Amino acid sequence: MARPSGPPGWHHHRLDRRWRHHPRPPGREGALDRSKVKQREQGRTKVSYLEGWQAIAEANRIFGFDGWQRETISVHCIHQGERNIGRDGRTGWGVTYTARVRITVGDVIREGSGAGCTATIR
Template sequence: MSTEAFTTEQVAALKAPLDRKHVKARSQAGRSLSYVEGWHAIAEANRIFGFDGWDRETLELRECGEPRQMGDKWRVAFMCRVRIRVRPRNQLDLAWSIVRDGTGYGSGIDKDLGQAYESAVKEAETDAMKRGLMTFGNPFGLALYDKDQANVVDVPAGPPPMSVDHMLHEIGACSDDEAMRRLKADPSFRAGYKAADELSRKRIEQALAKAAEEAAA
């Protein structure tokens, strides 16, 4: 088993500051709270760990008290515990994973009791997932737990770098030299190659060479 769980590329992504444009704010108990949205946390997990490199499991979903009527609406609340499993790329043992748990809360208010339940369950599960992912680094909201938010920055606009897995997939999908030229000129592809570590660059270059041979055959 490798002594380093993550690739250099993954470590750099986990340590990178959180882009301020992904930070949202909401008012709660008279205070303004900063957070990242659930879809963004999932997108970052897919980007950094790979689509097949992580998963989540709901361990517990518990209703907090009985539904309450508020005028013509119902209010329900749930607590949830979610387990995040990440399978690092550097590990030879495919069964090995890093496990983190998160606990979250969600409430739902709606005239329809079923809709209130649905909203509360979704919010609780998403909140728990984000808390579990947060422990991996800034891109998942860890930077927001620092009162000074020193690692929340304005990132200059530019194309998002492709992940190594995405680059290899796109190379394999190229059917001819023209498609290969377009891919290599893609700003996201170039940014991904620049951000990749030495081992990943060799994999990319080998894939490019193989694709060029097949196109010429």
């Protein structure tokens, strides 16, 4: 399946044209409330993110409940087992996963990937 490509912001123009007569066109209902953006420390930096349920609620608000689709393409366990945790290297158990997802709005398709890990000290 061919994916649309183009310069940054290109897909916004396609969506605006396509959704012109939709009762809830994208971008017309206001920006994301910044209080919904969470932060956490990762390593020595702060990372901003939306919780999964919040991202889904925003997509429903912008595109309508039936106006978009999400699909998990793959999930892979990259590692599970004992590992040293923290700066003091205590023994613990950890897992690392990667995932690939696809978001579709009309015939515009975007795919992305992510990774996550967690560890517990024994």
